[in-house]
Structures are given as C-alpha cells and as structure tokens.
Amino acid sequence: MDVINKKLWLILLFMIVSPTVFAQDIIWQEDFSTYPNGTTAGSDINLPAGNDWTIDQHGGGIFSVQGAEFQASGLSTEAVWTSEIIDISVSNYARLSIDANWIITAFFNNSDYIRMYYRLDGGPEELFFEQESGFFTVGGSATASRVLSGNSLQIVIRVSTDDFIYFDNVTLATVPVLYSRRNGPWNNGTVWSADDFSGEQDACSCTPTGSEVVVIGDGDQVVINTDATAAAVVIHNTGILRWTGNASLNIASGFVDIQSGGTISNNGNVANMRFNNPLSAHLHNSGSYTMTNLVLPTAGARLELTGNSAITVLNDIDFEQRNTVLVNNSAAGLTANRILFDNDNSTLINNGVISLNGNIEAGAGDDDNIITNTAGGTLTFSNISLNNANLTISNSGVINQTGNFINGSIDTGSRFNNLHGGVWNWSHTGGGHDTSVNAILNCSDGTNTFNYNGAGPQNIIPVNYSNLTVSGSDAKSAQTELDVNGDLYITGSSQLNPGANNIRLAGNWTNNSDNANPFNEGTGTVIFDGITDQTIATTGEESFGGLAIIKGGGRVLLSSDVRVAGTLTLNSGNIDVGGSNMIIAATGRISGGAVSSFIVVNNGHLTQSNIGSGGRTGPILFPVGVSSSSYTPLTFDNSTGVADNFSVTLCDKINSGGDCGTAGIAADAVGRMWFIEEETIGGSDATLTLQWSASDELPGFDRADVNLLHHDGSHWEVMYNGPSAGSGPYTATASGITSFSPFGVESAASAPLPVDLIYFKAELTGDQVNLSWSTALEINNDFFTIERTTDLKNFEVVATIQGMGNADVKNNYTATDFSPVEGTSYYILKQTDFDGTSRYFDLVGVNYNITDQQQKIALFPVPANGEYLNVRLTAFETGDLIQVEVYDLHGKTVHGQTAPPGAGTLQLVFQNKLSPGLYTLRVNSPHPVIESFTVK
Incomplete structure (x- = not known):
C-alpha cells in the first residue's frame, strides 16, 4: 500500500506512549521492507536480530509481501503466517506489537477476519487480537500489543478475506521495569528503582508511565491517591498496592499479576482499574485483589481473568466502550455488585464463577451485548434490568437468578438461551415478570434444565422446556399448557400446580417432594407423548386428574403406584406397571384401550374402583396384557352385584394349581391366567369375558369347544362350556361369577386341566325332570348316584349310572326322573370310587309346580x-x-x-x-x- 493509502487508515485504537529515559531493545522484528512483492517466506540477516517466517496457504488469492507490507486479499480459504520460535529469555518482559489495517469494498462478509495469536513456551495458541466481520464500512487500522514474560515465543496470524487486509511491523521488544524500593506514593520518584527491590539501589527519580512494567514486592507498600498509569503491574509476595484516595489505575498495554502473598486493595476508597489496552489484557490473581470498579474503557479491548484466588470488585464491572470482551477463567471466582453494559456490542464470556450481589444492567439504547456462560461457568445475579436495550444470554453452564426479569425493561430483541447442558435456577418469588420474556426465553435447545427453586409461590413462564424442575417450596403454577420435551422433576418442598392446564411430557416424571400435596393435579391432563420409554417415579402414590398415553414409541414405566381420578386415555403406547399398581379411582374411567395401547400387568395390578350396583355399571374394560406384544383384556360387568373395587393381573402360563410360580402346561389351552381380586369379599354377581389372540393359544387348542375355568383354591371349575366367539381375537364369557381367583380357558374335549365335573343340570320337561352332567377327568370312578330331596333332610335315589373308571377325556351323562314330586325338588349328584369312597357335588333345584319364584x-x-x-x-x-x-x-x-x-x-x-x-x-x-x- 502506498503512503497516501496509509494516511487513509482510520486509527480506532492506539497506545499512548510517554517519553521515558529507558531504552527498549528490539528482540525480533519484521517490517517486510526488504522483500520484493510476492515473497512468501522470510529470512533477512540485515535486521538487528534476523528473522524467519513462513506461510500456509491453500486455494486462490494473494497472501504475500506487497509494497513493504504483508497483504491478504481475495482468499478462498484461511491462510496462516507463522514466525520462527523466538528466544525472549533475554528480557524479564517483552512487548509484542503488530500493526494491522484493512480496506473493504462493502462490509466484511461472514468469512472476513484477522486473528493474531502467540505460543508462549511451547504452549497452545493464545488469541490476543481479533477483527471480525461487520464492524467497519470503509477501512481501519489497529496496533495489537501484549506484554509477555517467558522463555520462547512463536507468533501466528490467521486471515480470511475476499477484500484487503494488511499487517506490518511485527515487533518483539524489551520492556523497561520499575521496582519498588520502599514504601511511598506511586507518583514519588524515590519509590522506584530500575534495578531491583533493594532500598540500597539508587532511585530512578521517575514515576511509572504507560511504557513500563511496575513490580512491587519485598514488603513494600505503594499507595495511590491520584490517577496513575503503567504498562503492566506485578505484585510479588508481601508486596502491597493500596489506595488512599479516590483514583484510577490505567493499565496501558499489558497485564496485572498478583502473585501469592501479594495484595491490591481499594482500602475503602473508590478505586477503579481501567484496562486501556485497545486489544488484549490479562488480570491474574493468586493473592488478594479488591477494587471498587473494573472498567473496560477502550473500544475493542479484551480482558482475561485468571488465577486461583478470588477477584473482588465492590461495585461495577463496566463495559464502558463498545466491542469490549471480558473472559473470566478465574478458578476461584469473580465477585462484583453488578455488570453494566454501558455501550454496544460487548461480550462477557464466563468459564469460571461470577457472583453478583446486584443486577445485570444495560443503559438505554446499549444494544447487541452478549453474555456467554459456558459449560464450566456459574453465573449468579439478582435482576435483569435492561432499560429496553437488547441483550443475548447463552447459558451452557449454571445460572442462579435470585431476582426478576424487571417489568418494562426487557426488549423483545433480546434472546435468553438455555442451551444444551445448561441449568437456569430462578428463585424470584415476588411480583410478575416482564412478559416479553415469554417470547425470548428459549429453553428447548438440546438437553437443559430450568429450575423454579424459590422459597415461595412462583408462576411458571409459558415457554417450551427441555427439562423442567420445580423445587424450593410452595406452589409453582402453570399459566398455560406446559410442554416439557425432557424430564419433569417435583422436588424439595414444592408443589406443581397446573390448574386447568394440560402438561405434555416427553421424558420422565419424578416426584420426591416432601410437600403434603406435591402435585395438585387440578382438572387438566398429563399427556405422555415421548418416543422412548418414560418413567413415573414418586415417593408414595402419584395421583393424576387426567392421564393420557399418546406416544410415538416406547412405554410408560411405573416405579410407584399411580391413581387416576379422571380419565385414563390409552391412545398409543403401553403402560408397564412393573411391580406397581395402576388405580382408576371411583370417579375415573378408561378411554380407549386396544392392541396399540394397553396396560402391561405381570407383577402389578390394574385396579378399577366402584364397579357394581350404585357405582359403575355395564361392561367395564380392563385393557391388559402380560407383555407389550400380548394383549389379553377382560370385560367385567357387575351391574347386579354389590359395588366393589376389582384388581386384575396376568400370568403368561396356565397350570393345574392355578399359580404363576409353577410351570405351565404345554398344550390344549390358552397360555394365560387372569387373576381377579375383589377388595371386599362377597356380594358380587358378575359376567366375565376373557379375550385372547391366536398367538396366545397353546398347540392343540380347539376354539370350537372351550371351557372358561375358575380355580377355587383346590381345583378348576367350569364356568362356561361352549364355542368361543369372534374370528380373531377370540372371547369366552361366563356369568354368575360370585368368587374370584385365577381364571383360564381350555379345550373342553381334551380338558388338560384337572376338572372333575364340568356341569350338572336339572331341567323340567313336561312331567319329567331331565338330568345331565359332564366330566373332564375320572380316576377310579365306579358309578354316579342321583338323589332327590324336598326338605333337605331326607334323600332318595332317583338313578344310578355306571362311570368310566379312568378317563382323561370329556364324558357326557344323562338320567331322567320320570316321577317328579309336586312342588320344589332338589337333586344332588354323588360319585363313588371303586374303593367305596364318595363325594357330592352341588344341589340343583326344579319347581314342578312351575310357580314363579321371585324370592x-x-x-x-x-x-x-x-x-x-x-x-x-x-x-x-x-x-x-x-x-x-x-x-x-x-x-x-x-x-x-x-x-x-x-x-x-x-x-x-x-x-x-x-x-x-x-x-x-x-x-x-x-x-x-x-x-x-x-x-x-
């Protein structure tokens, strides 16, 4: 670039360099003045220290020396300029400086940047200057400068542009050092020595300027009572820098390093530390640091905080000028009263701990500022109060907000993003929030958690959530439908109060709050709509008003009992109760229930309440299955029986003992047992329908002739004999059920289960009584005897029928009473073995008078x-x-x-x-x- 173009540079950031008596020796320098245009590697022994540099360029464009500067233009990819590894051990401190300038035809596009790095002592690349897209419209210039201390240094410059970016005068020079030699004021020339800490050394008769590094140690205490300046400040062990008046310390171009045992203290005064470096500065504290204000007063400045001791700022961290950056890497944390964005386009990056006693604030019209709380960061503050300026907060770490989103202060151009991995704890309990937050709070990015942890009532902000936690104490109330795409937690002593609003949940439901009523279910419905397994886990029983299963995949797994007071809607996806119970309350009911959505009961139960006369009447569906691939429901009608609570579970086998702990039979039955229990024994008079599919049938099962069986505790009894209904799935129905325990279905012809008597009937036909019975199993059976009585005291034999001896197939028998007694007669079936032992079966009655018996x-x-x-x-x-x-x-x-x-x-x-x-x-x-x- 020619001299005229150089005069067009817009000097945006510059260093004030005061005259000094100290010489600054050049350690290493490259000004590109001796190279012809197009040079892409340098080695010039004519400069005092010599130099060596190379480039790495792929793709088109110019990346070479042009007109005694290094030019980057028209690049298609990033290009890199790298110096040799430079020995800087010859000086305690060295200043790295580089001039940069640019000419652009419009705006920087998204790929335009120049970034300057250094590698100190073989370490990683450290950014100390960055110019990116979008800040300038014509051109500009800057001098990047950093004071460093180490043994070796390598310089790396990375550029990408389709316009023109130049850099020049890459220089490493020694930096003069002033040492404290006694106690005294900063601006007293007898306090400082150019040699060491010893008071025996001659005073330099000078005071620090922006060109010297100031080192305080050896027990010396230097005080500031008027504004002061230094290039950098180092506080050694036992060294103290203390304010005795209201004043500012300006750090011109380097760093502040408080070593272990060193102290910087405001001493009760208004003490401001202003980092004037236009590019990059560093505050490291391993000792004690207390300031009134920490100020970034220069546009484009970048300040990094490090160290293993806390940094204390009593009042403000003030982003005074635009485009400033503060990076907190302090392991021990930064404490301040408030963060103030006093201009535009500034950024706070928190990789450590920041604790504010006050607010995050912005001045009116101070827009486009950014707070980035990274995955390792914890940021604590009270209110967000922005005077209608816009601010972007991106949280991947932990935010603890104790105050409010101040009403009337939040601009809708703001964005508050709780990002993947982020946790945002909000404990404010007094007053409503600025409703603009409803549109700008983003809690649905990746997997993050928003936690309402206030010690009192809180209103839940109506946005979509990833994970939602209510903790602390008292009620957390929904304002509209809650949509939670992750997990929901009710913990602490809190209560979740949805009111009449629904809750949509794609993740797990966990309730371990010790509140007396942790989920005040209201009149809304909790909708499980996830695509993977979801869990309901509570301390004790969980109670829902309405519960809906509308899942795209997976199951809802219970790890505790669940009660539904309203409607349980089964649309898609199953509930697997595990060892718990699903309870439908007296006021509840089940809607839906089919092969696409049912309740898996293999250890736990489905209980439906208040079924019977005076309660829920008509056929009641129990949509159950023993696994997610086997739907075997039952329908239960106790309309004429006493209302009671009935529970159902299933077993994936059937056997002679009617228990699930024994191996099942292998053929001629449906491979299921339905266990039905009534809460209060007796008073039931139910009709029961069992349903199964072809895949549930064991080999040899004949649907055309089935027995619906009931196990009475000692043997199976037939409740229904006949064909099954349906063409798939299939059903069998029995009525007059008055006692409960296992039920099952077998083939009547083969009767694989030990059923002695299938039925015994007495029917009046004209003037005779026809008697019939059927057996499924006979062992040593000699004969049957039919006896008759009218008074239940005196019995007479009506007929004797020879038995089959031993038989394991169904046998049918008949007999006739040709001389029935007038009135009511009762017949009883007696069975006698070959050894003379006998047993009686149930009485059956016939009224020969054919009188209606209403009683x-x-x-x-x-x-x-x-x-x-x-x-x-x-x-x-x-x-x-x-x-x-x-x-x-x-x-x-x-x-x-x-x-x-x-x-x-x-x-x-x-x-x-x-x-x-x-x-x-x-x-x-x-x-x-x-x-x-x-x-x-």
Missing part, C-alpha cells in the same frame, strides 16, 4: 371359611319371621337363625366352625329357597 338369595363369601356366611335376601318383604337353616350332607341341621321380614343382608355366625365340605342353606317361606355352598 332369591345370594351367599358370600363362597367358598366359605366355616366361621360365617353372608346371605343377601331379595323379595322377602312380607310375612312372619324368616327362618334360615343350614344342613350338612347327612341332613343334620348345623345352624338355625331368624330374621325379620325386609332384612336385606343377614350374617350367619356359626357357633361351631363348620368342617370343610358341602352344605345346604334353606330359607323357609311359602316357597322355600334352597342354595348349596362349600366350606374350604
């Missing part, structure tokens, strides 16, 4: 335990006292009791416990009613 009784629990029996009486409303008698198989009366007319339910308490066996109960009335029952 009915129901017995529960059955089988009975021999201690008591409940009798529900229907239509015994008139007449004398009701007489109830109980007989054993020999016709002996074992119990008698009376009840007044109109009694609903009568409890018989047996004075002597009944032995196991078959018994008959008779209610005497104009038309006696008789029912048999067993005692186990």
Whole structure:
C-alpha cells in the first residue's frame, strides 16, 4: 500500500506512549521492507536480530509481501503466517506489537477476519487480537500489543478475506521495569528503582508511565491517591498496592499479576482499574485483589481473568466502550455488585464463577451485548434490568437468578438461551415478570434444565422446556399448557400446580417432594407423548386428574403406584406397571384401550374402583396384557352385584394349581391366567369375558369347544362350556361369577386341566325332570348316584349310572326322573370310587309346580371359611319371621337363625366352625329357597 493509502487508515485504537529515559531493545522484528512483492517466506540477516517466517496457504488469492507490507486479499480459504520460535529469555518482559489495517469494498462478509495469536513456551495458541466481520464500512487500522514474560515465543496470524487486509511491523521488544524500593506514593520518584527491590539501589527519580512494567514486592507498600498509569503491574509476595484516595489505575498495554502473598486493595476508597489496552489484557490473581470498579474503557479491548484466588470488585464491572470482551477463567471466582453494559456490542464470556450481589444492567439504547456462560461457568445475579436495550444470554453452564426479569425493561430483541447442558435456577418469588420474556426465553435447545427453586409461590413462564424442575417450596403454577420435551422433576418442598392446564411430557416424571400435596393435579391432563420409554417415579402414590398415553414409541414405566381420578386415555403406547399398581379411582374411567395401547400387568395390578350396583355399571374394560406384544383384556360387568373395587393381573402360563410360580402346561389351552381380586369379599354377581389372540393359544387348542375355568383354591371349575366367539381375537364369557381367583380357558374335549365335573343340570320337561352332567377327568370312578330331596333332610335315589373308571377325556351323562314330586325338588349328584369312597357335588333345584319364584338369595363369601356366611335376601318383604337353616350332607341341621321380614343382608355366625365340605342353606317361606355352598 502506498503512503497516501496509509494516511487513509482510520486509527480506532492506539497506545499512548510517554517519553521515558529507558531504552527498549528490539528482540525480533519484521517490517517486510526488504522483500520484493510476492515473497512468501522470510529470512533477512540485515535486521538487528534476523528473522524467519513462513506461510500456509491453500486455494486462490494473494497472501504475500506487497509494497513493504504483508497483504491478504481475495482468499478462498484461511491462510496462516507463522514466525520462527523466538528466544525472549533475554528480557524479564517483552512487548509484542503488530500493526494491522484493512480496506473493504462493502462490509466484511461472514468469512472476513484477522486473528493474531502467540505460543508462549511451547504452549497452545493464545488469541490476543481479533477483527471480525461487520464492524467497519470503509477501512481501519489497529496496533495489537501484549506484554509477555517467558522463555520462547512463536507468533501466528490467521486471515480470511475476499477484500484487503494488511499487517506490518511485527515487533518483539524489551520492556523497561520499575521496582519498588520502599514504601511511598506511586507518583514519588524515590519509590522506584530500575534495578531491583533493594532500598540500597539508587532511585530512578521517575514515576511509572504507560511504557513500563511496575513490580512491587519485598514488603513494600505503594499507595495511590491520584490517577496513575503503567504498562503492566506485578505484585510479588508481601508486596502491597493500596489506595488512599479516590483514583484510577490505567493499565496501558499489558497485564496485572498478583502473585501469592501479594495484595491490591481499594482500602475503602473508590478505586477503579481501567484496562486501556485497545486489544488484549490479562488480570491474574493468586493473592488478594479488591477494587471498587473494573472498567473496560477502550473500544475493542479484551480482558482475561485468571488465577486461583478470588477477584473482588465492590461495585461495577463496566463495559464502558463498545466491542469490549471480558473472559473470566478465574478458578476461584469473580465477585462484583453488578455488570453494566454501558455501550454496544460487548461480550462477557464466563468459564469460571461470577457472583453478583446486584443486577445485570444495560443503559438505554446499549444494544447487541452478549453474555456467554459456558459449560464450566456459574453465573449468579439478582435482576435483569435492561432499560429496553437488547441483550443475548447463552447459558451452557449454571445460572442462579435470585431476582426478576424487571417489568418494562426487557426488549423483545433480546434472546435468553438455555442451551444444551445448561441449568437456569430462578428463585424470584415476588411480583410478575416482564412478559416479553415469554417470547425470548428459549429453553428447548438440546438437553437443559430450568429450575423454579424459590422459597415461595412462583408462576411458571409459558415457554417450551427441555427439562423442567420445580423445587424450593410452595406452589409453582402453570399459566398455560406446559410442554416439557425432557424430564419433569417435583422436588424439595414444592408443589406443581397446573390448574386447568394440560402438561405434555416427553421424558420422565419424578416426584420426591416432601410437600403434603406435591402435585395438585387440578382438572387438566398429563399427556405422555415421548418416543422412548418414560418413567413415573414418586415417593408414595402419584395421583393424576387426567392421564393420557399418546406416544410415538416406547412405554410408560411405573416405579410407584399411580391413581387416576379422571380419565385414563390409552391412545398409543403401553403402560408397564412393573411391580406397581395402576388405580382408576371411583370417579375415573378408561378411554380407549386396544392392541396399540394397553396396560402391561405381570407383577402389578390394574385396579378399577366402584364397579357394581350404585357405582359403575355395564361392561367395564380392563385393557391388559402380560407383555407389550400380548394383549389379553377382560370385560367385567357387575351391574347386579354389590359395588366393589376389582384388581386384575396376568400370568403368561396356565397350570393345574392355578399359580404363576409353577410351570405351565404345554398344550390344549390358552397360555394365560387372569387373576381377579375383589377388595371386599362377597356380594358380587358378575359376567366375565376373557379375550385372547391366536398367538396366545397353546398347540392343540380347539376354539370350537372351550371351557372358561375358575380355580377355587383346590381345583378348576367350569364356568362356561361352549364355542368361543369372534374370528380373531377370540372371547369366552361366563356369568354368575360370585368368587374370584385365577381364571383360564381350555379345550373342553381334551380338558388338560384337572376338572372333575364340568356341569350338572336339572331341567323340567313336561312331567319329567331331565338330568345331565359332564366330566373332564375320572380316576377310579365306579358309578354316579342321583338323589332327590324336598326338605333337605331326607334323600332318595332317583338313578344310578355306571362311570368310566379312568378317563382323561370329556364324558357326557344323562338320567331322567320320570316321577317328579309336586312342588320344589332338589337333586344332588354323588360319585363313588371303586374303593367305596364318595363325594357330592352341588344341589340343583326344579319347581314342578312351575310357580314363579321371585324370592332369591345370594351367599358370600363362597367358598366359605366355616366361621360365617353372608346371605343377601331379595323379595322377602312380607310375612312372619324368616327362618334360615343350614344342613350338612347327612341332613343334620348345623345352624338355625331368624330374621325379620325386609332384612336385606343377614350374617350367619356359626357357633361351631363348620368342617370343610358341602352344605345346604334353606330359607323357609311359602316357597322355600334352597342354595348349596362349600366350606374350604
């Protein structure tokens, strides 16, 4: 570039260099003045120290010496200029300086930059100057400068541009040093020596300027009571720099280094440290540092904080000029009152700990400032108050915000980003926030957490969340529907209060809050809509108003009991209860339920409440399966029975003992057992439908002739015999179910389970009674005897039928009573073995008068335990006292009791416990009613 163009440079940042008596020796220099245009490597022995440099360029464009400067223009990729490794051990401190300038045709595009680095003592590249796109419209210049201390240095310059960028005068020079030699004021010439700390050394009769490094140590205490300047400041062990008046210390071009045992103290005064370096400065504290204000007063300045001791700023960290950068790498943390953005386009990068007692603030119109809290950073502050300036906060670390988003101060051009890995803790509990935050708070980037941890009520900001945590104490209330794409946590002593709003959750639900009502479910619905497995984990039982499963993949896994007071909607995806229970409350119900969405119960239960007369009537679906690939629901109708709570679980096998802990049979049945339990035993009168698919059937199973079985604790009994219904899936239905335990389905023809009697029936046809029965298994069976009675005391033989001896297939038998007795007769089936032992089966009754019998009784629990029996009486409303008698198989009366007319339910308490066996109960009335029952 010619001299005229050089005069066009816009000098934006410069160093004030004061006259000094100290010489600054050149260690290394390159001014490109001796090279012809196009040179791409340098070695010039004519300069005092010699030099050596190379480039690395790939792609087109100019990257070479042009007109006694180094020029970069029209580059298609980044190009790199690198110096030799330079010995700087000859000086305690060296100043690296480089001139840069640029001419652009419009604006820097996104790929235009010049970045200057150094490698000290073989370490990594350290950035000390950067000029990027978008700041200038015509041209500009700057001098990058950094004071360094070490043994070796290498300089690296990286450039990318399609316009014109130049650099020149790459210089390393020694830096003069002033040492404290006694206690005294900064501006007293007798305090300083050019040699060492010793007070025996001659005073230099000078005071520090922006050209010298100041070193204080050897127990000396230097005080500042008026504004002062130095290139850099080093405080050695026992050295003290103390303010005795209100003043500023200007750091012109280097660094401040407080070594272990060193101290910088404001001493109760307004002490400002102003880093005037237009490019890059460094504050390192391993001792003690206390200032009133830390100021970046020069546009484009960059200050890095390091060290293992805390840096304390009593008032402000002040970004006074635009384009300034503060990088906190302090391991021990930075403490201040507030951060003030007092201009545009400045940046705070926090890689350590920053603790503010006050706010993050901006002046009116001070826009486009940035706070980046990195993955290793923790930033604590009170309020965000921006005077309607815009600010971008990007958090990948931890933010602790104790104050508010101040009302009326947040510009909608701001962006508050909780990024992947970030945790934003907000503990403010008083007053509403600026509603502009609803549009600018981004909590859905990657996996991050927003935590409402206030010690009091808080309103939840209506934005989409990745992970959402409510902690602290008191209620955290949703304002609109909550959409949580990750996990939701209710912890501490908090309560989540959605009100009437829904919650959409794609991750896990965890509730371990010790609040008395940690989830105040309200009238909304919690919707699980994730695409992978989701877990519900609580301390104790979790209660939902409404719960919906609308998943794109995976299951909802329970690790604790869940109760639904409203509607459980099963749309897509399964609930796997594990060892827990899914409970539908008395006010609840299930909507949906199909092969695409059901409840997996193999250890836990599905419980539905209040099923029966006076409660939920009609067919009630239990949409259950033993695994995610096997849907085997049951339908339960207890409309005429006493309302009760019923629980269902499943077993993936069926066996003779009716228990899931024993190996199952291998053929001729549906390979499932349905376990049904009622909370209060007795009073049920249910119709039960079991459903299965072809894949649930074991080999040899015949759907055309099935037995729906009930295991009574000792053997299977047939509740229904006949064909299955449906063409896939298939069902079997039985009615009159009054007791519960395992249920199953087998092929009737092969009857693989040890069922003795399938059924025994007595039917009046004209003037004769036809009797029929069927067996599934006979062992040593000699013959059957049918006996008849009218008074349950005296029995007579009606017929004797030869048995099959030993048989493991179904056998059908018939007999006829050609002379039935007028009125009501009862028939009982007796089976006798070859060795003379016999057993009786249930009584069945026939009314030969064909009189409508409106009076009915129901017995529960059955089988009975021999201690008591409940009798529900229907239509015994008139007449004398009701007489109830109980007989054993020999016709002996074992119990008698009376009840007044109109009694609903009568409890018989047996004075002597009944032995196991078959018994008959008779209610005497104009038309006696008789029912048999067993005692186990």
